[in-house]
Amino acid sequence: MSGHGDPILMTARKGGPLSGVAEVPGDKSISHRALILGALSVGRTEITGLLEGQDVLDTAKAMQAFGATVTQHGPGAWSVEGVGVGGFAEPEAVIDCGNSGTGVRLIMGCMASSALTATFTGDASLRKRPMGRVTDPLALFGARAYGREGGRLPMTVVGAAEPVPVCYTTPMASAQVKSAVLLAGLNAPGETVVIEKTPTRDHTERMLRGFGAEVTVEETPEGNRITLKGQPELTAQKVAVPRDPSSAAFPVCAALLVPGSDIMVPGVSQNPTRNGLFLTLKEMGANIEFLNEREEGGEPVADLRVRYSELTGITVPAARAASQIDEYPVLAAVAACARGTTTMPGVHELRVKESDRIDAMARGLEACGVKIEEDEDTLIVHGLGPDGVPGGATVATHIDHRIAMSFLVLGLASQQPITVDDGSPIATSFPVFEELMRGLGATITRAE
Ligand SMILES: O=C(O)C1=C[C@@H](OP(=O)(O)O)[C@@H](O)[C@H](O)C1
Numbered sequence: 001m002s003g004h005g006d007p008i009l010m011t012a013r014k015g016g017p018l019s020g021v022a023e024v025p026g027d028k029s030i031s032h033r034a035l036i037l038g039a040l041s042v043g044r045t046e047i048t049g050l051l052e053g054q055d056v057l058d059t060a061k062a063m064q065a066f067g068a069t070v071t072q073h074g075p076g077a078w079s080v081e082g083v084g085v086g087g088f089a090e091p092e093a094v095i096d097c098g099n100s101g102t103g104v105r106l107i108m109g110c111m112a113s114s115a116l117t118a119t120f121t122g123d124a125s126l127r128k129r130p131m132g133r134v135t136d137p138l139a140l141f142g143a144r145a146y147g148r149e150g151g152r153l154p155m156t157v158v159g160a161a162e163p164v165p166v167c168y169t170t171p172m173a174s175a176q177v178k179s180a181v182l183l184a185g186l187n188a189p190g191e192t193v194v195i196e197k198t199p200t201r202d203h204t205e206r207m208l209r210g211f212g213a214e215v216t217v218e219e220t221p222e223g224n225r226i227t228l229k230g231q232p233e234l235t236a237q238k239v240a241v242p243r244d245p246s247s248a249a250f251p252v253c254a255a256l257l258v259p260g261s262d263i264m265v266p267g268v269s270q271n272p273t274r275n276g277l278f279l280t281l282k283e284m285g286a287n288i289e290f291l292n293e294r295e296e297g298g299e300p301v302a303d304l305r306v307r308y309s310e311l312t313g314i315t316v317p318a319a320r321a322a323s324q325i326d327e328y329p330v331l332a333a334v335a336a337c338a339r340g341t342t343t344m345p346g347v348h349e350l351r352v353k354e355s356d357r358i359d360a361m362a363r364g365l366e367a368c369g370v371k372i373e374e375d376e377d378t379l380i381v382h383g384l385g386p387d388g389v390p391g392g393a394t395v396a397t398h399i400d401h402r403i404a405m406s407f408l409v410l411g412l413a414s415q416q417p418i419t420v421d422d423g424s425p426i427a428t429s430f431p432v433f434e435e436l437m438r439g440l441g442a443t444i445t446r447a448e
């Protein structure tokens with residue numbers, strides 16, 4: 001199964017220690033939101049450090065289709081001339097969100113409370129993912145959605161001409177669902193409320209406030225109660241996007257696994273709704289130092305110094321799942337090289353990502369000689385210790401960037417090289433991955 005273009009076979013093999021500075025690109029979640037809130041604002045939003053991955057570029061294109069003017073001025077430097085809340089135009093063509101769940105779900109949210117119709121599609125991975133989780137709450141505003149069986153793309157959303165505000169408790173831990181409801185609430189009169197039992201990444205709330213919306217968060221026995229006052233005038237802002245902790249995870253884990261490594265990963269977001277992996281790695285015995293802790297672009301950030309470490313398996317608290325949800329694939333790769341068993345409960349959401357990530361990691365690890373156990377909600381990896389993973393397999397990545405990068409990291413530490421059947425989706429979130437990893441000394445090559 002390939003992504004947008006021809007599949008790219010990539011191989012990672014053992015080499016010398018990793019060293020140097022890994023400057024990972026801008027945060028994907030924040031990049032999507034900067035473009036979307038820029039488009040919903042009055043004036044010209046200026047963004048620096050925007051991730052130029054395909055997922056974000058597809059959102060930029062979509063914002064143009066809804067009437068905003070999005071311009072690139074230089075690497076990572078973009079501007080958005082917004083149309084204001086309620087100012088979206090009806091797109092003339094189908095909106096293609098490519099591989100991006102965040103893109104399609106947030107954009108559905110922000111058009112659902114306007115009197116216009118839009119049709120959405122995506123690549124073969126996105127067309128399998130459930131959209132009912134956002135169109136159900138959007139129906140409460142008065143929007144209607146017509147999609148394929150199971151709430152799949154392609155899907156047409158008819159926005160509500162007279163939206164009403166909504167109070168919605170999210171049935172699953174999902175920042176995309178929370179954000180879709182809050183963005184729809186922008187163009188509804190009165191207060192829109194989202195209650196989430198488990199806190200998820202809070203970039204939408206932070207950024208809405210930054211653009212001038214009134215958003216309050218209250219801790220209640222039912223969970224966080226987030227209230228947005230509808231129909232604000234959002235004002236254009238300058239947004240400096242911090243580096244992506246989910247991308248930083250790959251060089252960090254690679255340095256932990258390759259003997260003798262010592263790298264710096266500067267300016268990585270330490271937002272507590274995103275930093276679960278780093279806590280988990282520390283509990284496994286990782287030598288990670290958090291230096292120069294500061295605030296950048298409204299997010300807590302630190303420079304990470306990471307050195308090779310011998311790791312031990314742990315049970316990862318299920319309550320931490322949301323704060324490291326995209327990092328489980330690389331954690332599973334790390335767990336394979338740890339001593340003892342790593343148990344990862346509470347991870348059923350992984351089944352509806354770009355691929356079924358529990359299945360993709362389980363099958364790939366087995367092919368590399370690692371014993372695993374799984375059920376609907378849990379992945380257990382029986383670690384083989386440093387230098388214990390045989391490798392030597394070609395792994396199926398199922399149009400999933402994180403599966404591809406995770407097995408390439410594992411290939412740097414396994415006895416035999418590991419090949420991924422398609423590295424092309426890496427460009428959706430981390431277009432400079434190969435270059436950056438090679439710069440640290442990693443042996444990652446493409447098939448001739
Ligand atoms: O809101 C976001 O930017 C994201 C939310 C998460 O998805 P869910 O909302 O499905 O958990 C995460 O997996 C995704 O990569 C980005």
Ligand SMILES: C=C(OP(=O)(O)O)C(=O)O
Nearest residue numbers: 099100101102103326353
């Ligand atoms: C799940 C992810 O992204 P999305 O849901 O936006 O496709 C991811 O990047 O790991």
